[in-house]
Amino acid sequence: MQTTNQQEEYAPEELLISRMAKEMKGEMVGGAATYCSMVAVKLAQSLYNPDLIDMSGGLHHFDSRTPMAFLAAESLGRGSAKARVTWEELFGMVFRQKFIVWVGPAQIDQYGNANISVIGDWNNPKAALIGARGLPDDSVHLKAMNYHVVDHSKRSFPARVDFVCAVGFGEAREKAGVRDGCPGVVVSNLGVFDFDEASGKMRLQSLHPGVSIEEVKEKTGFELLIPSKIPETEPPTKEEVDLIRKQIDPLGLRFLDRMPRANMKDYLCQLIQRESELFK
């Protein structure tokens, strides 16, 4: 496999996707709550883990090689899905730990607590976001919680989250006697992080090419555990990048996860235009 070393040869999203795809092992459902993680599920199924199950819109285990669609998403799994599943069955898969999940949190702290609900005090919000959604379920049931953050900053990596939707390591977890759903891997646009089991604290695992340790420290709102030797994150291979761009996500849905609001409207319009050309 040929690797690409120059930074211009892949987008930050493509590095994230490549790294996320490598975490998805076993006969599991690739639970995708964000566009980057949807691409990662498909990349993993195509290249590394044929047993991985792609599921969305009530359709179970369809062919990942079909290009991702935007507004036509619900029609894509037709023809190759093995089953229709209900939400009750979906949670049955969560309870039996059959899901590998990737969440894009608004905030994640040093103990891996994650927040997607609110900025500020919940009762007196500075900014209301979307609500806790499935995080309080996943973080007490699944094998692990994985996160990806496309804009690593002191705001997205605070010392303590404003509201705990997914419970990380620490006192709250111990007091409640929760064993499952511990924080697993965090992939940001700067590096890859995991957690030290003993202290429950976030630890730098690798730095992405071209990123310095100073930059990571500067943009993190707490003190990270830093190992003495820090490897470089393996960049995406040419094969991965080609597959992402040409086959899995030719529309460019992966860029929606960190699209600035100002550019969103135009980008969505272009997406729909491209989609109508691609699928009709």
Place this chain on the structure above:
Amino acid sequence: MREKEGEKDKVMDKLMSLKSLRAEIRSGDTIVLGGGGLVRKPMALVEELVRSDITDLTVVTVLGGPDVDLLLGAGRVKKLIYAYVGFDFAGLAPNFRRAREEKRVEFVEGSEYILIAALEAGAKEIPFMPVRSGLGSDLLRINPTLKEFISPFGGEKLVAVKAIRPDVALLHVNYADAPGYGQILGDRFLDPLCARAAKKTILSAEKVVETKKIEEQPADTAILKLWTHGVIEAPGGAGFTSCYPNYAADLSRIQDYLEQASSKEKFTGYLEKNVLR
């Protein structure tokens, strides 16, 4: 709803007009809304509520979208029970956001499974359901319908989720027949559970069909007539949300909504132009 002389062999006909929805819901009722995010939301039914003077509603939704946002923006909600409210890829829900920040409404936040468990308890006519969801999270601090307890078997900490028994479920389906079978061709979300939990269910359907048509694909039937109280034919009834395979979400209308909902003043104009008519 008819059993006239000479019609003894006729099955119940639950067809009703959109306007007659107003007589089925009272101010102060608890309603649960089907669909999820920008998918198959019961927009025609919700818009009809906004045209009525029904208010002070307790609204329950696992995954809220423009349905909840519209009711909040029109000032009809007293209490909202939810796991999520948003416009999926199109962003945050503007009226939800404003109402949260202005604290005008009572908000009860749960998780997806906490909402499912609450409705499941309602459907089973029991006071609560035990779950592990929420343990260690801040939901236990802010949601008064959750109580930690020790399992009588094994001594594990669990959470009791208080039952929700909605007065009315409002659901949008692809096909329904006059007796009240409802077929959903895409993702069903929690619609079948909402129907089982609510005291009565009202369906809007893209198309009302003969029962023969339902019999052709019984696996598509998501809602049993046992739960259905009324059937309203409403083509395009999911509004600008998607209704597979009839139509995809309408991005330009979504963007127009988001733009118009960016301030209270603008949204009053939006309601007048698009909903109150």
